[in-house]
Amino acid sequence: MRVAVVAGSTATARIEGISAAGADPAVMAHTPSADCEIVAYGRPVRSPVVPVSPSGCPTPAVVTRAVRELAGFETVVIDAGLAEPTAAPTVAVDAEPGRDVRTGRAVPGAREIFTAAEEYGRSLPDDELVIGETIPGGTTTARCVLAALGERRATSSSLPENPIALKRRVVGEALDTAEIAAGGAAGTPIAAVRAVGDPVLAAVAGLVTGATAGGTEVTLAGGTQLCAAAALARHAGVDAPLSLATTSFLAADKSADVEGLADDLGLDLTVTDPGFDRESHPALDAYVAGEAKEGVGMGGALALAERRGIPMADVRDHVVTIHDRLLATGSGVES
Numbered sequence: 001m002r003v004a005v006v007a008g009s010t011a012t013a014r015i016e017g018i019s020a021a022g023a024d025p026a027v028m029a030h031t032p033s034a035d036c037e038i039v040a041y042g043r044p045v046r047s048p049v050v051p052v053s054p055s056g057c058p059t060p061a062v063v064t065r066a067v068r069e070l071a072g073f074e075t076v077v078i079d080a081g082l083a084e085p086t087a088a089p090t091v092a093v094d095a096e097p098g099r100d101v102r103t104g105r106a107v108p109g110a111r112e113i114f115t116a117a118e119e120y121g122r123s124l125p126d127d128e129l130v131i132g133e134t135i136p137g138g139t140t141t142a143r144c145v146l147a148a149l150g151e152r153r154a155t156s157s158s159l160p161e162n163p164i165a166l167k168r169r170v171v172g173e174a175l176d177t178a179e180i181a182a183g184g185a186a187g188t189p190i191a192a193v194r195a196v197g198d199p200v201l202a203a204v205a206g207l208v209t210g211a212t213a214g215g216t217e218v219t220l221a222g223g224t225q226l227c228a229a230a231a232l233a234r235h236a237g238v239d240a241p242l243s244l245a246t247t248s249f250l251a252a253d254k255s256a257d258v259e260g261l262a263d264d265l266g267l268d269l270t271v272t273d274p275g276f277d278r279e280s281h282p283a284l285d286a287y288v289a290g291e292a293k294e295g296v297g298m299g300g301a302l303a304l305a306e307r308r309g310i311p312m313a314d315v316r317d318h319v320v321t322i323h324d325r326l327l328a329t330g331s332g333v334e335s
Helices: 030-042 061-072 110-123 136-151 164-178 191-198 199-211 224-235 260-264 284-286 298-307 311-327
Strands: 004-007 074-078 090-091 128-134 219-220 243-246 269-270
Touching: 004 030, 004 199, 004 298, 030 061, 030 074, 030 128, 061 298, 061 311, 074 191, 074 311, 090 260, 110 191, 110 199, 128 199, 128 224, 128 298, 136 164, 136 191, 136 199, 136 224, 136 243, 164 191, 191 199, 191 224, 199 224, 219 224, 219 298, 224 260, 243 260, 243 298, 260 269, 269 298, 284 311
Parallel strands: 004 074, 004 128, 074 090, 128 219, 219 243, 243 269
Antiparallel strands: none
16 A cells, blocks of 8 residues: 655645635745655754744645654655755656636646646656645645535635635636636546646546556545546546545535535445543644644545554654644744
């Protein structure tokens, strides 16, 4: 089994009020790169900060790393348009950072990214592949893609209160500029991503397509962004069984309706509750308050811990240990 983290950037994240994946736009550009380093090494190496929200919520990469240290799974990072370099070993899929979706041409190289990721996915020797993502602004691009495909427009947010009105305006502007009516890109997933998506969605969809074609069992480790990637794969003709593993935080977000999306797309849904509300610590409290909710494969990592019989109390303790270790290093934590 292997866990793939697909990492990239989109200029859509710079829209004020869209994302909490970083304390400010300059820091946010480093978030995906730092996430990959934390999963790979347990700490930032080249990236100058530990990603936190404006209120101090630590990146979900801390949770994924905690489970990795307890469960020992293999990882691979897919560079799907990182804006800043990462020290984590990566597989490239010919991607550049995505443009603002309101340009109507957000990912000009969508087909090339999809094809490169598909070829990589087909080449994997693994029986099981778990796919996570990290891209600030990704829930907004996911909402745009779902609208273009004619699917349920339900996406979560890294913020405690989902800025639905803002996202609706962005989606409307994006579709208008691209001259795509709602559902107008149904059956043409590359066109949907090219116009109003992001490079991570293109890469995940390609990876799913290639891996399932090669006989690999695929679990999407995340929330509504990965539902959008699953929608792209379904519209590309993938009818293989797919699973979605997410957190109780994401499932509790009624604005996201992850259950409805999973049902629409034929995804076998697993929801894992890590019990963060049973202890009080800054590494856990913000999740309980509704921040972050999902990302960097957190839901899949927690499901894997549960499947392997690792007590959630051990996971919580290890999350706290890693969080405190990161703070103690003083390695450019942004708060």
